Amino acid sequence: xxxxxxxxxIGWLARIEISEPEKAEYMEKLNSVLDSFEQLDEVETKAVPxxxxxxxxxxxxxxxxxxxxxxxxxxxxxxxxxQEGAFRVPRxx
Amino acid sequence: xxxxxxxxxxxxxxxxxxxxxxLTANYLETINxxxxxxxxxxxxxxxxxxxxxxxxxxKGPLAGVPIAIKDNISVKxxxxxxxxxxxxxxIPPFNAHxxxxxxxxxxxxxxxTNMDEFAxxxxxxxxxxxxxxxxxxxxxxxxxxxxxxxxVIAAGEAPFALGSDTGGxxxxxxxxxxxxxxxxxxxxxxxxxxxxxxxxxxxxxxLANNVSDIAVxxxxxxxxxxxxxxxxxxAKPEYxxxxxxxxxxxxxxxxxxxxxxxxxxxVEKAVWAAIQRCEELxxxxxxxxxPHTKYALASYYIIAMSEASSNLARFDGTRYGFRAEGETWHxxxxxxxxxxxxxxxxxxxxxxxxxxxxxxxxxxxxxxLKVRSLVKQDFEKALGKVDVLMAxxxxxxxxxxxxxxxxxxSLYLSxxxxxxxNLAGVPSLSLxxxxxxxxxxxLQIIGKPFEEPTLLQTxxxxxxxxxxxxxxxxEVV
Numbered sequence: 001x002x003x004x005x006x007x008x009x010i011g012w013l014a015r016i017e018i019s020e021p022e023k024a025e026y027m028e029k030l031n032s033v034l035d036s037f038e039q040l041d042e043v044e045t046k047a048v049p050x051x052x053x054x055x056x057x058x059x060x061x062x063x064x065x066x067x068x069x070x071x072x073x074x075x076x077x078x079x080x081x082x083q084e085g086a087f088r089v090p091r092x093x
Numbered sequence: 094x095x096x097x098x099x100x101x102x103x104x105x106x107x108x109x110x111x112x113x114x115x116l117t118a119n120y121l122e123t124i125n126x127x128x129x130x131x132x133x134x135x136x137x138x139x140x141x142x143x144x145x146x147x148x149x150x151x152k153g154p155l156a157g158v159p160i161a162i163k164d165n166i167s168v169k170x171x172x173x174x175x176x177x178x179x180x181x182x183x184i185p186p187f188n189a190h191x192x193x194x195x196x197x198x199x200x201x202x203x204x205x206t207n208m209d210e211f212a213x214x215x216x217x218x219x220x221x222x223x224x225x226x227x228x229x230x231x232x233x234x235x236x237x238x239x240x241x242x243x244x245v246i247a248a249g250e251a252p253f254a255l256g257s258d259t260g261g262x263x264x265x266x267x268x269x270x271x272x273x274x275x276x277x278x279x280x281x282x283x284x285x286x287x288x289x290x291x292x293x294x295x296x297x298x299x300l301a302n303n304v305s306d307i308a309v310x311x312x313x314x315x316x317x318x319x320x321x322x323x324x325x326x327x328a329k330p331e332y333x334x335x336x337x338x339x340x341x342x343x344x345x346x347x348x349x350x351x352x353x354x355x356x357x358x359x360v361e362k363a364v365w366a367a368i369q370r371c372e373e374l375x376x377x378x379x380x381x382x383x384p385h386t387k388y389a390l391a392s393y394y395i396i397a398m399s400e401a402s403s404n405l406a407r408f409d410g411t412r413y414g415f416r417a418e419g420e421t422w423h424x425x426x427x428x429x430x431x432x433x434x435x436x437x438x439x440x441x442x443x444x445x446x447x448x449x450x451x452x453x454x455x456x457x458x459x460x461x462l463k464v465r466s467l468v469k470q471d472f473e474k475a476l477g478k479v480d481v482l483m484a485x486x487x488x489x490x491x492x493x494x495x496x497x498x499x500x501x502x503s504l505y506l507s508x509x510x511x512x513x514x515n516l517a518g519v520p521s522l523s524l525x526x527x528x529x530x531x532x533x534x535x536l537q538i539i540g541k542p543f544e545e546p547t548l549l550q551t552x553x554x555x556x557x558x559x560x561x562x563x564x565x566x567x568e569v570v
Contacts (some may be wrong), residue, residue, distance in 0.1 A: 002447065009523040014402060014446040015409070015423065016439055017431040030173065030444055032502055037391045040460050050462030051336035051469055052517030053293035053323065054542075055280045074186040088412050092422040 002030050095125060098565055101306045104158050113157025114387075117143035117201050120159050124203070124250045129226040129235075131245035133164045134172050135204040136354060143201045155313060160195060164205040165212055165244050166297060167286040168192050175288050176208040176220035176238075179433035180414045185257045189286020190321065191297055191314040198313045204250055206241030210435045211405065211467030212257055212290045214238050215265050215507050218498055219437045226494070227269060228566040229532055233491040236269030238262040242300050243270035248564055253301035253310060259291050260393055261486075261511025263298040268486035271564065273552070274300040275307050278542045279518035280325030282311075283318030286492025291400040292323070294393070294515040303562050304524065304553045308332040311545065327543055335546035338557040341375030344479040350386035350509050351484035351537075359529025364485045367526035367536045367555065371483070373556060376551075381479065383471035386513055387465050393512035394505060395448050395461035400464035401438075402445030408430050408433065440501060465516045472517040476541045481531035481551055484510055486535030487522040514539055522548045524538030525561040 002010075007026045011018040018026065072085055081088045099107065108116050117139050125457025126134055136142075139159070146157045162168055165175045167185035169192075173245035174180045182274045188196070195202070209219045215241025216222040227233040229247040235244040243266030246254055256263040267274025275298045282297045289295070299310035311332040318324045347368060352361060368378055392504055410416035410429030417432045419425025433441070448457035475482060488510060497504040514521040526536035536555075540548045556562050 006447065007443075010443050010446045010450065011427075013450060014442050015406075015426045015430055016434070016442065017424075017427040025444065026440070027442060030447070033394070033440075033444060033505075034447075036505075037395060037457060040388055040395075040464055041389050043385070043388055043460075043464055045460060045463035045467070048463040048466050049461055051516075052462060052467040053279070054469065055323060055325055057280075057323065057325075058384060062319055070186055075412075077186060078183055080409075080414075081411075081416065082160060087412050090419060090421050090425055 001029055002034060098302060099200040099252050100303055101158055101252055101309050107158045108151065111221055111555055113143040113146045113151070113201065116141060116157060117159050119201070127248065129228055129244050129248050130223055131206055131225050131241040131248065131250055132161070132224050133174055133176070133207050133241070134336050136202050138170070138172055139203050146199055146201065151199065153197060154309070155195065156199030158180040158199070159201045159203045159251060160207050161203050161240050161242055161245050161254040161432065162192070163254070163256045164208055165257060166255055168202055168205065171202070171205055173205065174221070174290065175212070176210045176222060177434065177438070178221045179408050181221065183414045183478065187286065189338055190283035190318045190484060192286065193313050199242055206239070206254060208241055209238035210438050211288070212238040212259055212262055213401070213437050214440055215261065215504055216497065217266070218494065219240060219435055221435060222333050224494055227491045229271065230491065232279065233493055233532070234269065236266030236487070236491060239300065240266045243267050243272050243274065246270070246272045246300055246302060253299060253306050256298055256300050257287055257295055258298045258515070259295035260515050261395060261508050262485045263300060264521060264535065264537060265508070267300055269491040269524040271533030271566070272300055272302060272522050273304055273307050273522065273562070274298060275311070275522045275545070275548070276514060276520060277311070277315065277545060278325070279522040280323055281520070281543065281545070281561050283321040283324045283399055284334065285318055285320040289404040292404065293400060294397060304549060304556050305336055307522070308336055308549050310364065313388050330546050332545060332549060335549040336553045338549055338554045340371060340551055340554045343371070343376040343481065343551060345371060345378040346381035346475050346479035346482045347378055347464045348383045348386065348475065348482055348484055348488070349379050350383050353509070355488055356485065357489040357529065360485050360489060360534050361488070363527030363529060363534040364483070364536055368483055371555060374554060379479065381473055381475045381482070385464065385467040385471050387514035389468045389516055390505060390509055392461040392464040392468060393516055395457050396465065398441045398445035399448045402442045402449060405442055429432055432567070437501065468513050469517040472519055482539040484537045484539070486510060486537040490529050490532035490534060510537060518542065520545050520548055522552050522553045524555065527561060
């Protein structure tokens with residue numbers, strides 16, 4: 001059961017600002033979905049290993065050789081907030 | 094000449110008789126008159142690209158053939174919005190692997206198609222750019238999330254298209270719009286340049302007017318790619334070589350759980366008629382049981398939402414895309430994400446964050462991964478006995494716009510027959526197999542990993558012996 005405090009907590013973890021009236025709506029909608037997930041409790045899975053993905057691939061590496069990167073101007077082309085070849089953001093705090 | 098509803102072979106013939114430029118111009122004219130809102134962006138470079146191909150002398154297997162691309166697959170120089178305000182103005186500086194392959198083959202990119210925001214949905218209604226309408230009935234949804242890609246084919250606004258399928262997003266709109274769609278085996282097609290939603294589940298897949306064109310497209314886009322670490326190293330089959338009209342002796346399994354409670358009787362009837370048609374053509378069918386099917390939906394949604402909460406963390410307004418005003422770093426990011434994402438995307442990120450958070454990880458995420466193993470085992474057991482499985486793609490035909498918008502659960506329930514396939518990573522093709530109340534019904538053919546050729550051969554045989562793929566929606570453009 002997701003409480004109002006939980007909504008505030010996961011909103012902070014996910015960095016999504018949630019207004020006061022939205023909190024009640026999220027509680028209702030998230031709980032209705034979460035209730036449907038409870039159905040999995042009836043499945044016995046003690047001896048079952050998890051499947052993270054379906055291919056039997058491990059440690060896919062390439063040769064440690066530098067490849068060409070995008071030119072700096074192209075990397076910065078999608079923002080107006082740039083300065084001296086870097087992204088500009090407000091101070092942390 | 095109206096550029097509508099042509100197969101790739103017909104398109105190529107048309108190009109020989111006129112030019113790639115003229116053919117592309119015809120499609121652009123059709124798109125211009127569209128009533129269905131299938132494209133988010135129409136490429137302003139398409140004509141120029143077609144002209145260049147004419148001048149260079151039609152090189153490559155798709156020389157001058159136009160294609161539509163879902164708006165979550167990066168095309169250099171065209172916006173890649175993912176149906177979201179967040180990426181409305183984002184222009185990728187590089188091409189996805191599949192786009193490189195298409196351009197090498199000579200294809201002309203017509204534009205970017207509408208989709209549920211970040212591919213999260215089954216109706217294309219959560220797009221920031223408004224819903225796409227179903228060409229068969231403009232009051233109904235085209236399915237989703239690749240709704241634009243399926244609808245533009247059904248409306249004659251592109252001969253074929255690419256979509257992506259995380260839990261049914263190619264097959265659902267293919268079924269609702271009466272076109273063919275393939276979700277390849279996980280790893281068969283590189284995801285490099287596709288914007289990730291749930292990367293352990295999704296694949297880029299082709300949509301087309303007929304089965305042959307799906308094979309044509311797979312021959313171009315499939316195969317290993319070092320830039321996608323989950324790209325399978327398997328040698329790529331020749332997909333078009335599988336287009337043989339013969340299913341004598343084919344063993345079909347019919348999973349009874351896929352005909353469960355709530356299935357539309359018209360859908361059930363059309364799918365059984367298709368299975369019987371296959372029997373007449375020399376195949377055998379038997380009922381099989383896949384007991385964990387009913388748990389697939391919850392397992393899928395927990396995994397997809399958990400992966401989404403991590404994948405979508407990159408959208409923070411600092412490097413590209415939408416940015417809100419904020420005094421500090423944290424407030425800028427929190428406001429950007431609050432204003433840039435739509436309601437369904439935020440719900441999924443929040444639930445995914447919850448499922449991964451301290452104290453709940455084992456109860457939800459780990460549990461879902463274990464249930465995923467059981468669902469996958471169901472497929473291994475069933476496909477150990479038969480060559481393919483057949484079932485309805487969707488339990489119902491296209492529903493009305495707005496009908497399921499307010500209740501996320503009712504929308505999730507319609508994915509009941511498509512999500513188990515993504516959990517197991519097996520290939521699955523949706524093919525038109527009839528109509529109910531004037532709306533198309535999709536037959537889902539599911540196969541063993543990397544056995545797309547068997548699916549194509551089965552679907553091709555059915556298509557050669559039926560006429561559903563030649564049925565067109567009433568005039569919509």
